[in-house]
Amino acid sequence: MEINGQRLIDDLRALREMTATPGNGVTRFSYSEEDGRARDYLARIADQYGFAMETDAVGNICIRPPGSKGRLIIGSHIDTVRNGGWLDGIYGVMSGMEVLRTFADSGVHTDAMLVIYAEEEGSGFGSTMTGSKFLTGKYKAEDLTALKDEEGRTLLAHLKECGYYREDVPLAMDLSGVDCALELHIEQGPVMDREHLQIGIVDTVFGMHVLEIEFSGLGNHAGASPMIGRRDSMSAFGEAILAIEKTAIDAGHGVVATIGKASVSPGGSNVIPDSVRFTVDIRSNDDGITGETVEQIRRCAMEIAERRGVECTIRDVADSSAIPFSRRIIEEMAALAEEQKLVYRVMDSGAVHDTAMLAPFTEAGMIFVPSINGRSHVPEENTNEDDLIRGTQFLMDYVSRKS
Numbered sequence: 001m002e003i004n005g006q007r008l009i010d011d012l013r014a015l016r017e018m019t020a021t022p023g024n025g026v027t028r029f030s031y032s033e034e035d036g037r038a039r040d041y042l043a044r045i046a047d048q049y050g051f052a053m054e055t056d057a058v059g060n061i062c063i064r065p066p067g068s069k070g071r072l073i074i075g076s077h078i079d080t081v082r083n084g085g086w087l088d089g090i091y092g093v094m095s096g097m098e099v100l101r102t103f104a105d106s107g108v109h110t111d112a113m114l115v116i117y118a119e120e121e122g123s124g125f126g127s128t129m130t131g132s133k134f135l136t137g138k139y140k141a142e143d144l145t146a147l148k149d150e151e152g153r154t155l156l157a158h159l160k161e162c163g164y165y166r167e168d169v170p171l172a173m174d175l176s177g178v179d180c181a182l183e184l185h186i187e188q189g190p191v192m193d194r195e196h197l198q199i200g201i202v203d204t205v206f207g208m209h210v211l212e213i214e215f216s217g218l219g220n221h222a223g224a225s226p227m228i229g230r231r232d233s234m235s236a237f238g239e240a241i242l243a244i245e246k247t248a249i250d251a252g253h254g255v256v257a258t259i260g261k262a263s264v265s266p267g268g269s270n271v272i273p274d275s276v277r278f279t280v281d282i283r284s285n286d287d288g289i290t291g292e293t294v295e296q297i298r299r300c301a302m303e304i305a306e307r308r309g310v311e312c313t314i315r316d317v318a319d320s321s322a323i324p325f326s327r328r329i330i331e332e333m334a335a336l337a338e339e340q341k342l343v344y345r346v347m348d349s350g351a352v353h354d355t356a357m358l359a360p361f362t363e364a365g366m367i368f369v370p371s372i373n374g375r376s377h378v379p380e381e382n383t384n385e386d387d388l389i390r391g392t393q394f395l396m397d398y399v400s401r402k403s
């Protein structure tokens with residue numbers, strides 16, 4: 001069965017217009033007006049095809065063709081980061097819709113359904129993959145009031161306003177009959193584009209450990225304090241930045257370490273800082289290797305601090321395990337790609353996705369298509385139309401074998 005590639009591209013272009021920041025990438029936060037317009041767009045297609053559409057109390061959507069047992073999920077998200085790209089999430093959603101439409105147009109039965117996970121990006125409430133965490137029971141009813149936006153308004157208040165949260169609607173839809181979950185997504189990194197790959201089959205989603213490190217030295221006058229004898233927390237930070245980078249490079253195995261946030265106190269041009277606090281995000285596909293790298297970074301920070309006469313405190317902020325996808329799905333997809341003579345690779349994902357949340361509960365797998373220049377979460381995010389269509393056709397072919 002052949003998908004309608006032009007219809008897919010037309011849908012994606014139409015959805016690109018549903019943004020709060022016209023001309024500056026796509027900003028479509030969950031529960032916003034733009035999100036509502038994208039949901040209406042999906043509802044119109046569902047209606048046209050006679051697909052049943054349900055929304056649970058946290059805003060996850062399920063679209064199911066008549067007679068489908070819903071054994072197989074094709075899912076992704078429709079929300080974006082601020083000034084994000086036009087493909088992250090929505091590409092997987094519209095591809096899923098295209099697969100369902102192709103089954104319907106061909107008069108072929110499927111047990112697949114499309115799931116749109118709410119609030120994946122964490123733009124609103126500081127928590128990523130909110131919808132899929134409710135679906136898998138990681139979040140419970142009490143989290144509806146624990147999760148708050150920047151103004152302190154609870155997730156529950158937003159859900160009530162949108163009309164999703166109602167007494168007669170289940171908190172999260174029941175996925176107990178599901179035995180396979182799939183997601184098609186743009187790679188969001190440079191590997192596929194650089195190596196001219198057409199299809200990426202995802203092996204493992206990186207595990208992550210986040211540290212918060214604080215160097216506390218002696219704040220003092222910038223002019224009256226000679227260079228000798230200073231206890232400068234900023235200099236300790238400077239040394240730590242390069243040492244952490246080197247630790248990750250030396251660790252190999254694709255380990256990545258990122259210092260993405262730092263604050264300097266008190267932050268005056270004529271004051272030696274008394275403290276610098278920063279985060280280190282460490283990831284790899286192997287929890288053992290991630291753990292060893294974290295320990296090395298700890299030791300290294302302590303050693304720098306001691307040598308420079310500053311205090312060092314280290315806090316663990318977040319920790320998540322690497323998530324392997326189903327071996328069987330990886331092998332089946334690789335066999336299909338071989339058969340179709342596609343240029344493919346089995347590869348890891350440095351980014352986390354909703355389907356990884358489902359992986360401990362059901363057989364799960366993901367497909368990537370290239371991102372031009374590896375750019376994502378920016379207005380420049382793009383993928384060649386041929387690659388977008390090829391990815392969806394590959395998903396179609398895999399689903400038609402599976403359902």
Ligand SMILES: [Zn+2]
Pocket residue numbers: 077088089120185
């Ligand atoms: Zn995404």
